[in-house]
Amino acid sequence: MAVRQMLLQLQRHGYEVQILGATNFDHPRGAGVLQGHGEALKKAVGRFVTLTDESLQHVLLVTASSQRRAMQSGEESIWFMRYRQLLETFKPDLVFTYGGKTLDLLLASEAKQLGIPVAFYLANGNYTQQRFARDLALVLTNSQAAARMYRQRLGIEAVPLGLFVDPAKVVAAESTRQHLLFVNPSLAKGAALVIRLALLLERRRPDIIFEVVESRGAWHETLRQVTEKLGEPRDQLTNVVVTPNTADMRPVYGRARLLLAPSLWWESAGRVVAEALLNGVPVVVTARGGLPEMAGQGGLALQLPKECYRPPYLPELSAVALQPVVDHIEKLFDDASCYEHWCQRARQAASQHDLQCSTDRLVQALRPFLPLR
CATH class of the missing domain: 3.40.50.2000 (Glycogen Phosphorylase B;)
Structure with a gap:
């Protein structure tokens, strides 16, 4: 929710935003945002669809499961190939992401390999190892407390932004x-x-x-x-x-x-x-x-x-x-x-x-x- 609002704010400030995601979530209730698209998505499993969200356009891989932990290796491969293509065609000035799963680490590594800086949103206290931050140019967080904790725990300097609530x-x-x-x-x-x-x-x-x-x-x-x-x-x-x-x-x-x-x-x-x-x-x-x-x-x-x-x-x-x-x-x-x-x-x-x-x-x-x- 916070990252979505950040992207809306950046777009309103004149930045061009492209979003690449998937139809899975870290909790089943997250799928509620897809209500009204159910039948269409069932017919598009394994393919990409574009959904409009206010002024944002989400390009999403339709996955077999709506649960992130159940994403299949084949689906991750399809998603990563599309991501790699997007880096080469859109040529972003910055990649903005979050998450500590293998695919999340890989997308930061790939962007860095192409000379594209990666910003990461850190909004919980779950990270206990530095690996997620290895390929990042910038770490953002939502509070002074989080910035202080990660500085003490992992030696990571995060920029506190506050919350993004409309x-x-x-x-x-x-x-x-x-x-x-x-x-x-x-x-x-x-x-x-x-x-x-x-x-x-x-x-x-x-x-x-x-x-x-x-x-x-x-x-x-x-x-x-x-x-x-x-x-x-x-x-x-x-x-x-x-x-x-x-x-x-x-x-x-x-x-x-x-x-x-x-x-x-x-x-x-x-x-x-x-x-x-x-x-x-x-x-x-x-x-x-x-x-x-x-x-x-x-x-x-x-x-x-x-x-x-x-x-x-x-x-x-x-x-x-x-x-x-x-x-x-x-x-x-x-x-x-x-x-x-x-x-x-x-x-x-x-x-x-x-x-x-x-x-x-x-x-x-x-x-x-x-x-x-």
Whole structure:
């Protein structure tokens, strides 16, 4: 999503963009962007198609599977031959990519062999070896925290750009401020903590409703797993409403009074945090990775024991340990003046996520490799 927005911004600044990809994704729900093209794509397996996305044109190899890990070696060979042809005919000034799989490494190596610099977008904390960066001219990332971490871990200098969020796509036209919002109910994203909070508030404050938006994570599956571990198996909670994965989050943010983003894995940034702040919605994050940086003064950062951040991300926190965040939630639902104060802080914090500022940093980072525009 971030790279797509970057390409749109570069195009709007006069740069010529060509996109070569495939119809596979790192999670099955990613295939939702291909809705409406299903029948046509089934007839084109093994061939390239062109799909229009606003002002962008995506040339995509139609793969047999929509899962990236199931891409066949023959498909990778077809894709690489097309890529090699594109380097020779389009003659790009820069190749822009991401990913650490074998094909990803090969495309950077091939471009470098032809004297074409490669820029790489680094947006998570998963890379533990330097190999991915060997043939790169530039590494871009989304936060100061990520740049600092990779400098310390691998000695890689990455340029922090910030997030690329188009407010027109996420800011709600109307707001009711009625729900406690949680997006992507996976254990890594802190689902176990949210479930513990929901269990506490189900008894204590049944009027406070959680809205859970599914993404990679599935709520009911995660709920059963966590509550079974707690010795209190549940299939549903009376204070939780579940919203299926959606491409339009504006109505969701319009209903949000507060966002919970208590991720337990190392987040380089946190897109939903920026989206909430752009709506003037305060956030609660964990004090780790790039989340506090993204939240700024618009968020409460939870200090958790180190063991909470270890897989399988099922921390054993008591009701006493969770009481400070319960108190914070209740105050933001009950005290109008306090809530307005936090909303003002959220709006101020949102200024760091200005799309044009991020674009200016991107253009500046690319300037040594691209002709001036």
